[in-house]
Amino acid sequence: MSSQKRSTNKTMWHSPLSAASPLRKEPGVRLAAGCAPQKQQARGQTPSRNAGSVPLDSMPAEILLKIFSYLDAVALLCAGCVNRRFYHLASDNFIWGKIYSAAFSPKRSNWRVSSVEKTAAPMSLLSLKDREAGHWKKEYIAKQVSSVQAALSQALKPVNPYTGLPGKxxxxxxxxxxxxxxxxxxxxxxxxxxxxxxxxxxxxxxxxxxxxxxxxxxxxxxxxxxxxxxxxxxxxxxxxxxxxxxxxxxxxxxxxxxxxxxxxxxxxxxxxxxxxxxxxxxxxxxxxxxxxxxxxxxxxxxxxxxxxLGSATVPYELLPHTPFLDDSPECGLHGYQLHVDMHSGGVFYLCGTFRNLSTKKGYIENGYVKLIVISVKNNAEHLPLVGKVGLSWKTGVLDGCVKSCFIMDVTLLDECGKPFWCVSSPVCMRPCPSPPDGPHLLGQTYCVDYADEDGQVHVELVWIEETQEHFIVSLVLHLSAAKINRWFGTKY
Known part of the structure; x- marks a missing residue:
């Protein structure tokens, strides 16, 4: 039976027992009282290495438990992957109770405790006989996981005021x-x-x-x-x-x-x-x-x-967002801050920040709120992409670069600086015709589009032949009105 099917905590094992491990099952001959003697070795023949050996899994449970009591937590979990019998024996409450008490027993530094009391106190506390099989193994693993998660939560608390994302x-x-x-x-x-x-x-x-x-x-x-x-x-x-x-x-x-x-x-x-x-x-x-x-x-x-925080079969679900309460009639339509990164292979073509983005109710169409970040009509807002755009790739032998493709990171913060919509995805520039009613652009026009259930990004670029570079002449976000309503508690 594989370890995944047998494991109670859905843990994936990547360190099976090595060939030199004393827990590895070796072929051998079972010896018992009254058994017929083995055939005599032929003259000059080397005796078999396994002659007289006993398979490990045929040993009495008491002996195996004694062997397992000398193993640490990792070795015990690996031993449980050998077969069904080893799994149950390697989950023994007494063994795991000692491991648990040694790792998580309270530290007593204010008074002295005798060696007898040190042993008796944790054992009585664990109530080994009153627990179901494998209880303290699960408790030990859960405690280990929770300790790492507590350290993670502390590391993720500091927020970068520039991006609104964890700074560490x-x-x-x-x-x-x-x-x-x-x-x-x-x-x-x-x-x-x-x-x-x-x-x-x-x-x-x-x-x-x-x-x-x-x-x-x-x-x-x-x-x-x-x-x-x-x-x-x-x-x-x-x-x-x-x-x-x-x-x-x-x-x-x-x-x-x-x-x-x-x-x-x-x-x-x-x-x-x-x-x-x-x-x-x-x-x-x-x-x-x-x-x-x-x-x-x-x-x-x-x-x-x-x-x-997820499992091997179920993704982690984010905690439900508490709507931001605001009596403003245009709550959710103003105060946005956008960070856009366009990059590939460690090379950044654009790192842009746009503050105080807002719109009006008249810009809500087909269930989307339109935020104009860069206007095609305002030349002062147009931005260049630095370098030749392409998505770099490599394997162990070959490498290359796919032109006109890159990674686009979008981080949209609400008026309180909280991440509202976050995207990281590969995108591609594709040729597109200039709108007949728009301004005359000196060069081939390209478009970059991204869409998911929460919003859409539309970017228009122009290739300037003289300077050999792309310019972003338009950047527009279309935010889902349903997403805004859930986030701010509004009814657009």
Whole structure:
């Protein structure tokens, strides 16, 4: 039985018992009183290494429990992955009760306690006989997880006044030992778990990359899960462990069956790239139509919570927002602050901040509120993109750059500086005709569009041949009126 099906806390194990482990099951011969003697070895033949050995799983439970009592928490969890019998024995309340009391017993520094009292007090406190099997194992794991979560909440409290986002995201990632995996699921039910190869952290987003030589065939895959993984047992005074039991938190699930039918986001001479919402970029080799790389773009708003507090099958649900009470007749239509980053591969083409954005009730159309950030009619607001725009990618052997594509991070704050709408997604510039009733623009016009259930972003750019650069001549947000009503308690 696999450890996932057997584990009571849905923990994913990545450190099975090694070949040298004393808990590994070895073939042997059972010996008992009255058994017929073995055949005599032929003259000159070397005796078998396992002659006279007894399989570990045939030992009495009392002996196995004695052996398990010398193991630490990580080794016990690994031992429980051997078989059903080991799982139940390695969950013994007495063993885990001692581990729990040693790790979380109250510190007594004001008076001396005898050695007998030190042992008797925690054991009587635990009430070992009155608990169901595995109780103190679950209690120990829950306590370990809650201690890491408490440290995370403290690290995430300081807010950057400029972005309205946690100012110590890198510190929170270090404390939690957080990483990310892809779980590729075949139509047959087989799973492939891939560790991330590359990681970059920016002010508003995290970019995670996977690539390798042994990808499963695309035709055999059905879905892919993006999950955060954290060590169950974490010593904050040491670097995060690379082995041992880990907690998996589902962030998003994607359907790969319709990938080839989706519109291509962009391409170069080697790959074609596709975007699966939210924020997953999939690269296919042109020659073989097989996976080349996968890139996830995650906004840092509530990223740590989503990557640590969910389960392997259910994503973390954000706490319901309490509506902002304001008697103003135009509540929710003014006081917005927007941060926009356009980047790829550590190169930023634009970092813009726009304050005091507002609109009027007359700009509410088809269930969306229109916020004009950059007006095409005001040349003073137009902004250039720095450098040649393109989305960089790499694998272990090859690399490239898909022109006209990049990562766009959108962070919209309300009038109190709280994150209202946060987006991180790959986008692409596509040629579009200039409006006949608009101003005359000196160059080819391009558009960038993004949309989800909470809003839309529309960007218009012009390519200036003389200076070899793109200029943003229009930036408009369309916010869902339903989202504004839920956030502010209004009725637009």
């Amino acid at each position: 995201t890198k510190e929170a990632l270090r404390i939690s030992g957080l990483g990310w995996v892809l779980v590729l699921k075949e139509k047959s039910g087989r799973e492939h778990i891939l560790e991330h190869v590359d990681l970059s952290i920016d002010d508003a987003s995290v970019t995670i990359v996977w690539y390798g030589k042994n990808w499963p065939q695309l035709a055999t895959l059905s879905t892919v899960d993006l999950c955060g993984v954290t060590p169950v047992f974490m010593d904050r005074s040491k670097p995060p462990p690379k082995t041992g039991p880990r907690w998996r938190s589902l962030i998003a699930k994607y359907d790969l069956s319709c990938l080839k039918a989706a519109a291509t986001l962009g391409c170069d001479r080697l790959v074609r790239i596709f975007c699966l919402k939210p924020g997953l970029l999939v690269g296919l080799w042109k020659s073989e139509e097989e996976l080349a790389f996968v890139m996830a773009n995650l906004h840092v708003h509530h990223l740590v919570e989503r990557s640590t």
